[in-house]
Amino acid sequence: MERLLRKCQIRNQLVRECMAECLGVYILMLFGCGSVAQVTTTEEKKGQYLSINLGFALGVTFGVFVSRGVSGAHLNPAVSLSLCVLGRHPWIKLPFYVFFQVLGAFLAAATVGLQYYDAIWLYSGGKLTVTGPTATAGIFSTYPADYLSLWGGIVDQVIGTAALLLCVLALGDQRNGSLPDGLQPVLVGAVVLVIGVSMGSNSGYALNPARDFGPRLFTYVAGWGVDVFKAGGGWWWVPIVAPCIGALLGTLIYELMIEVHHPVHHPVHHPSHLSELQASCQRATEGKTVLQLKGCTSRL
Amino acid sequence: MERLLRKCQIRNQLVRECMAECLGVYILMLFGCGSVAQVTTTEEKKGQYLSINLGFALGVTFGVFVSRGVSGAHLNPAVSLSLCVLGRHPWIKLPFYVFFQVLGAFLAAATVGLQYYDAIWLYSGGKLTVTGPTATAGIFSTYPADYLSLWGGIVDQVIGTAALLLCVLALGDQRNGSLPDGLQPVLVGAVVLVIGVSMGSNSGYALNPARDFGPRLFTYVAGWGVDVFKAGGGWWWVPIVAPCIGALLGTLIYELMIEVHHPVHHPVHHPSHLSELQASCQRATEGKTVLQLKGCTSRL
């Protein structure tokens, strides 16, 4: 069996990263949209708004766990864009990442549509609508609250995504304090939880162009029709553009207020040596915290 | 006292593993079914659907904690099957594992039946029914929602269990990122939480043949009668067969999209030496992170 599987091995790094991003966003949206479907079709009998917040939060957590070792687990075009701007990710990979993130979200929406087919049919009386009392398009992508102005919606998404990037950059900033390796995906999920709890009611905290556009395409294709683009005064482009602006804003704030001011460190003697050791340790050990013996070897 | 206990020591590895699986599933189902019993018999006054999700999630977490060092904490025939197929568990042990998993679930259901005897009696008016307004069979095993077609139910269980395996395999895949030792049971519980939050309303997210069949046997024996097999159009076999298919599907997806593509590593020099050291450290230290001194000793 293992030999059979090994025959399928792909060595191209970019292909591997694209598959990881696709599967990561798939997991994120499978749990995220699934939780909205459960709350919507049971009319809050089997879950409430908090369980939707949990669905997206843990969706992000396990999306990161699935892909972190291969692609770095961006799972969000706005995150990929920010990392490119910061020079931490090559621009050339950006379109590939974005495409596979959208694809993952599309496939997840299709899976949720399949899994909740009977439930959606019953709840909506067989009519797939975008607005009205039994609207079901909101299971898949976000729509603004009735009271929200266009500018209000843009501000909402910009602030939300800025907060997301601020926290995620802080979690990854080693000079601002270390983090056990396996805790980072949990905490990124917790950021999404708290944003859902505090910034979710205006327009459903998309924060992520792929998370919103992929499922919207699915609903367009699957029977909800062109209304998914018309509803909310042509809302569909806001969760694509505003998160990108917000992500850059949040990145800028964190960099200018915290990260650039960390004292410049003159790297100690054997950093490359160290990371080599570290890498070999990691390969050789299974399921144990890896130790790096810096001082030891350099002093011998 | 300790001397007395030591006289009971069993050295047979398989017996120990079976006891661990049995106790692990027992803990899982004690908390899981208990939470359903609490929500059902108090008519949601002392808990809601979310507390059922928490009951099963933390049930899994502590079921894993109880058994992980002895049997590896499968706690689910579908998981055992997948590991056998992947060549990570001997086929010969499979029937033993499955039997004791089912036994643990049966005993837990009996314990919950005992603990909630008065409450169930009051709630059901002394009539143990499988369907109807005061049905109580759902405390123990899963039944599909009225609207769910048979195919819909199978799809639901296949997708749910595939998602479970996808995430669990990612958590255990060292080359996709390390995990502190004690965090893994918590995160496996979190997978079950998010599945309950996003895929629970169609048919109660069994995901586990033992979790469903053991308690169903208990209800059959304890007074609910043959209806437990007839209800939902003969639903009982779906949570046995579909999770096995789903587990294999999820395993295949994770292997083909992520794990087989990890770069092949040529093991560094002293891996066996290392794991020996590691093992001796583990025995000698109590409650501390274990360190492996690769570079140090090899350079001396």
Add this chain to the structure above:
Amino acid sequence: MERLLRKCQIRNQLVRECMAECLGVYILMLFGCGSVAQVTTTEEKKGQYLSINLGFALGVTFGVFVSRGVSGAHLNPAVSLSLCVLGRHPWIKLPFYVFFQVLGAFLAAATVGLQYYDAIWLYSGGKLTVTGPTATAGIFSTYPADYLSLWGGIVDQVIGTAALLLCVLALGDQRNGSLPDGLQPVLVGAVVLVIGVSMGSNSGYALNPARDFGPRLFTYVAGWGVDVFKAGGGWWWVPIVAPCIGALLGTLIYELMIEVHHPVHHPVHHPSHLSELQASCQRATEGKTVLQLKGCTSRL
């Protein structure tokens, strides 16, 4: 300031342990009873049953954090008893531990009574009653549900405390898998959370003689009168006796099914040396994971 504080230093180990147990149970009950008071006096407007579960769970977590380094954080006479029986705690200390655990719970109940004085006064119309629609004695200690028989209550408390001990012993069993040092208090809290979610509705999951008797004494003294001992058919002794039986039962099950069967290990060469090193490291480092250099020194 620091010099002033140091003058108050007490060197007697038992006194220190008793203060730690007292403060630990105080924290546990301050948060635990506080959450019941909040839910009761706001008539579920600011919290529901789940928030009571969270209150006791996190109460336990921080009670353990406050006392773990000094007394080992038993916080429960039934736990102390089990550890004595297992030979892991000296019998001579048992009565001291129990007394200060009860004292801590009493003081916490008094603090909650003070903090919620106005709210209880308003809610109860100035009448401190044990039963009836505006009963407030349940804020402090547990009372059985109306439907519960005496035997049902005993069984409920025995099963609950057995489950508690089973999980807590598994968390502490190094040979069943290691645990990062700071995670243990969180997971002990999670055990209490899941018990509250799955075994709380019958009689309020006391699980702990001190948790129940200390506050009951407070209510007796503070104006609820002798009814606190009469209510529930003289219920008061059940949460004292049954948890002790349950704790012993849970201990026995875990020992007989898991712990005694761990392979006997011949301790490696330098364990005392190691733990000495480990201890000195721990003193010398602040906030960092401590490393033990077994192989390194022994090979030099």
Add this chain to the structure above:
Amino acid sequence: MERLLRKCQIRNQLVRECMAECLGVYILMLFGCGSVAQVTTTEEKKGQYLSINLGFALGVTFGVFVSRGVSGAHLNPAVSLSLCVLGRHPWIKLPFYVFFQVLGAFLAAATVGLQYYDAIWLYSGGKLTVTGPTATAGIFSTYPADYLSLWGGIVDQVIGTAALLLCVLALGDQRNGSLPDGLQPVLVGAVVLVIGVSMGSNSGYALNPARDFGPRLFTYVAGWGVDVFKAGGGWWWVPIVAPCIGALLGTLIYELMIEVHHPVHHPVHHPSHLSELQASCQRATEGKTVLQLKGCTSRL
């Protein structure tokens, strides 16, 4: 880009610390007030009291993550004051910290006001009131329940903040048990969660002069007017004064019952050497647990 950013580097330590405190409190209050705004303006349709508890808890967690490496993440004048009294923070920095903490809270309140502008307008009918059925001032700062006496309010805030400091000091007390580096911010958030769950209904658990006064200033300026200082019988000074008293009380209790009694340790040989090593390791490694090689080098 990176070069551009580096030009903005500020080397002054105090300025960096003030920016970190400001941004930390900003994050805390952005999520905290945001969650109240969401629950209030949706009339509990998208969140309940528990989600407010989560908003403030995770707000604290990520506020700590953002600032811990730079300023130590006080985020609360009462905490800064306690650390000054304990001699762990220089008095000279206190006014700067307090000012920037209040500023951060003010700016966060303004941001929430902007983000929820449309929602608040709709909910309040365009009338920004402090009391009454559609009052919205409570989104930003705390007001006492109607039944609460002034003394009751003071006692409530003193007990709450004392509990906060007790737990936070225990988490940071290395001699009472170690804690993985990245877990501390999560647990400080959990303390705030449990206080919200158990001590929130009387007066909204401010616990923090900056958290309350900054947003109150914002509401005063932004259109709620002088009522924000008059309401609740001139309540505004209580969440400033009482938390400071409570923090000192909690500090005193923890010191006198636990910390001063830890055995005095004669520091082992190379502590300064060790921390130097530790620091250089931390700079050189990325995302890995740092190891300190005490015994190794000292024995060579």
